[in-house]
Amino acid sequence: MSGAQMTQAETPSGIGRTLLLFGAVALLFVLTGIFQSWNLALNILNMALISSIMALGVNMQWGYAGLFSVGTMGFVALGGLAVVLISAEPVPGAWALGGPGIVAGLALGAAAIAVAIFAYRHLPKGKLRGFAVAGILIAGFFAYRAVFDPSVLAVETNDPATAGNLGGLGLPSLLAWPAGGLLAAAAAWAIGKTALGLRSDYLAIATLGIAEIIIAVLKNEDWLARGVKNVISLPRPVPYEVDMQKSASFLDWANRYGFDPTTTSSIIVKLCYAGLFVVVLLAIIWLSEAALKSPWGRMMRAIRDNEVAAEAMGKDVTRRHLQVFILGSAVIGIAGAMMTTMDSQLTPGTYQPLRFTFLIWVMVIVGGSGNNWGSVLGGFLIWWLWVMVEPIGLWLMNVITYGMGDGWLKSHLLESAAHMRLLTMGLVLLLVLRFSPRGLMPEK
């Protein structure tokens, strides 16, 4: 099966195929709604929308530019952090206790790194340079700790049971979404500056490590977002179910159509979120499609397909890579912020690379890397599968163990159904890579 054959067969029916695929995935959600519950279907849908946006970000990095970055989880978490910093209620007194000290400490640390880089660039090569750079970094580290530590202690001992962190700004939560993108972009700049020169598998390992470090920071720096004590009840951009159920006009309305007020209110909340997410998703797709069709997009693909030739044509490959890495990370950060807003809580302990990095990669590859709509399709399909594999697996195990007597093996098999997810995802990834390497919706 050569690529040329496939494109030939597809070109006439390209639109038809797209509609067919999206229709099939939509059918999955409708069936879930009919046979299980609309609440569940909307739950899956909302998370699928967020996952699609993450997949779009990964697609920019991998599909447009061929950057093999597996640090997705870190940017998702940074987006979540932005929600806490922007939209959480301020902690009274915390800023006065240690805010300036913490900022000064971090600034000192950053300054030490900057001075060290400056010294490295401007001193003549030799032993002196090595000692100078090491000396600056070591002195900077101790200065940073000396300023930083007491302030952190002051903030963390301030009402540790409910706060113990600096607190947020109390701004509207929708503002946190672009802020999440900015935070992720800033981190991506720093990471890209150091790691993007590396070849593909080194970049993968480096970004894998960065993601782990970002999670470690979120878990341990209690002054920032309470670490593993979690920040809960973050404000929402949509109405609360309880308020709706108290509102007379809503109850009237629900009664007139014979809806159950409790279920209806939670469905309305989810629909509001879905609406917001769809707007963000469409905006990002529109922007990235426009970018892909512009000279910039053609240049990116040219670099991806043949780096050496593009460089010979005078394209600054490293700079373009940095650019697209930052853009993709920002998109992932926005999605991460949206997720934390929807959950109303930031729980650093729940960030797992299998779920937030590799699953997103499966979405991109299954959907068709290089194709934005493919990433969206992959996001919906794979997320639905991820959620539904567990009940399906349990059902399957029930069928398998139907004839068995109660015993060790039966209970073990039933318990293990929960682990079917990883198995299925691995299988899907391998099958797609082997038999349809360009994905369900190949790049045009």
Next chain:
Amino acid sequence: MDILNALVAFLNFVFVPGLAYGAQLALGALGATLIYGILRFSNFAHGDTMAFGTMVVILFTWGLQSLGISFGPLPTALLALPLGIAVTAVLLLATDRVVYRYYRRVKAPPVILVMVSLGVMFIMNGVTRFIIGVEDIGFADGARFIITAGEFKTMTGLQEGLAIKATQGVTLGVAVIAVAALFWFLQKTRTGKSMRAFADNEDLALLSGINPDRVVAVTWILAAALATTAGTLYGLDKSFKAFTYFQLLLPIFAAAIVGGLGSPLGAIAGGFVIAFSEVTVTYAWKKVVGYLAAEGNAPEGLLQLMSTDYKFAVSFAILIIVLLFMPTGLFKGKSA
């Protein structure tokens, strides 16, 4: 000033744990570096291969224990180790036959192979969780200590104790044997020599009649042996948990890259560099410095450079520094 006590505290809390951890990392990194050298891709499934192998060893250990078989003062897991290696080798050979071989045939770029290994990682992780679950499992038995802190104190009359766990001794012993066997195999046997030739220059090796399928198969078997051994030693020393093994991927790759990808000697050196850096940076030096400082001049803080939770940051920082300033690693591995 109390140099002897300071030295013992250093040995007890930094040197001995670092040595054992370094040996475990070195074995893991050797497997990763072998696959890189011969199959030419970074195998993301290596951590989960370790987990799978260890799981098989644990199952056999339980079997042996229920039969009443033990290994005297040594952990029963050592008896189960060869069985675990055999099962893991069969799994890896089957994976190669079903999955990887096709991509070698079509000469897929390395990055595609890395992605394929992601898929394999998912499946192995799923299988391991499916069979043994996600809980922490301790499976060390036999003697607990070679020497306890109390024994050491009465023996030497020092204030500080030096405890050496049996698992630490076992780790070092097994690692030395495994590394010696591996180097003997690579240097002296015909198959080992053909493997090195294949790693150096594939075309030339093929031209001189080396059978590539055989080289690849032997590589997978060696990788299975190294991964299972590394995983079992790590599990004996700490405990077995599927997710921890996935996380070991980072220090293992850091070790392999620091040493120079593709260089076995480098992998060993890299393992110890990473392990000692992790332990040194995350250890609270208060005690050691307290013994060294003048009377009444003991330090107030913990003197811990970084909290233990940042140990990933340590291996990562070393990785980045080496990649930026010495891209081929300490022992001149492959860079392109």
